Amino acid sequence: VEQYIYKFGLYTDDSSNTPQVMEINKKIHSLLTPKRFRHTQGVAEEAQKLAKLYGEDEYKAYIAGLLHDCAKCFTPHEQLQLCEKYSVEMDPVLYEQPALTHSFLGAKMAERDFGITDDDILNAIKYHTTGRAGMSLLEKIVYIADCIEPNREYYSGLKEIRELAYIDIDKAMKFALKNTLEYNTAKGRVIHPLSYEALYDFEEEE
Numbered sequence: 001v002e003q004y005i006y007k008f009g010l011y012t013d014d015s016s017n018t019p020q021v022m023e024i025n026k027k028i029h030s031l032l033t034p035k036r037f038r039h040t041q042g043v044a045e046e047a048q049k050l051a052k053l054y055g056e057d058e059y060k061a062y063i064a065g066l067l068h069d070c071a072k073c074f075t076p077h078e079q080l081q082l083c084e085k086y087s088v089e090m091d092p093v094l095y096e097q098p099a100l101t102h103s104f105l106g107a108k109m110a111e112r113d114f115g116i117t118d119d120d121i122l123n124a125i126k127y128h129t130t131g132r133a134g135m136s137l138l139e140k141i142v143y144i145a146d147c148i149e150p151n152r153e154y155y156s157g158l159k160e161i162r163e164l165a166y167i168d169i170d171k172a173m174k175f176a177l178k179n180t181l182e183y184n185t186a187k188g189r190v191i192h193p194l195s196y197e198a199l200y201d202f203e204e205e206e
Contacts, residue, residue, distance in 0.1 A: 018059075024066055024114055032073050040069055042149030043142070050141045054169055057138070064124040064142045067114060071106040079105060086112065093192045100192060103129040131177055131198030140169050147176050156183075174202040 029037055044065030051061035074082060076098035083090060083101050086108040094101050107126035110116040124142040127135065131143055148162045157179035164172035177199040181191055 021062070021066065024063070027114065028066060028070055031070055036069060036073055038151050039149065040066060042151040043068055043145045046145035046149040047141050050145055050165065050169070051138075053166060054137060054141065056141055060118060060121050060138060061124075061141050061145075063116065064121045064128075064138060065145055067110045067116065067121075068106060068125050068128045068142055068146060069102065070109050070114070070125075071102040074102070074105075082109075093190050096190055100129060103127065127194070130192045130194040131173070132194045133197040133201040135173070135198065135201075137169070140173050144169065144172050144176060170202060170205065174199065177202065 028040060032040060044062045047061040047065035048058045050056070051058040071079065071082070079098050079101045080095075082088075083094075083105050086105060088101065088104050088108055090101075094104070104126055107122045110125050111122055116122060120136055120138045123136065124139045127139050128142050128146050132139075135143070144161065144165050148158065148165055152158060157175065161172055161176050161179070164175055177195060181195060181199065184191055
């Protein structure tokens, strides 16, 4: 029991100093660019803060934030190859926009390469880019933490999402999804159906 408590940092306020986190940090550092690594650290810390506010497991939020972009820095060709290797379920949108695969691939890598077995953590990684209908609280937290972490460069809507994030996580999700859909549509990018389903789900809840 003592070893378990130490390994997972139970009964402490700092999720960043457990042996598991330090091991993940070491591995993740080798996979990411310095800029992406800073972003990852920011997302993990932001996710932990939001988890504390909304009563979610802070350690799980930190781990999910730390691993959410573990597949981000591969080239599109490498991502598609790894998706085949890791048996990631593909669809036409993912083939057309390989950059979207990093979240789905990342969930597989988190499980197979980092030993993560918690389904909620894996789903938070998997859907942090597209969202989906019926998102768990942890999924929402990681999605929003990715949008608002302190190292994020300014984009239209950032201020509003940051404010909403600490008032109402669902309103923050709805605003962030609409903002992202409008931006990508203006850029002529194909929108993944999961994102439309997510937005519809949040609109239905009102």
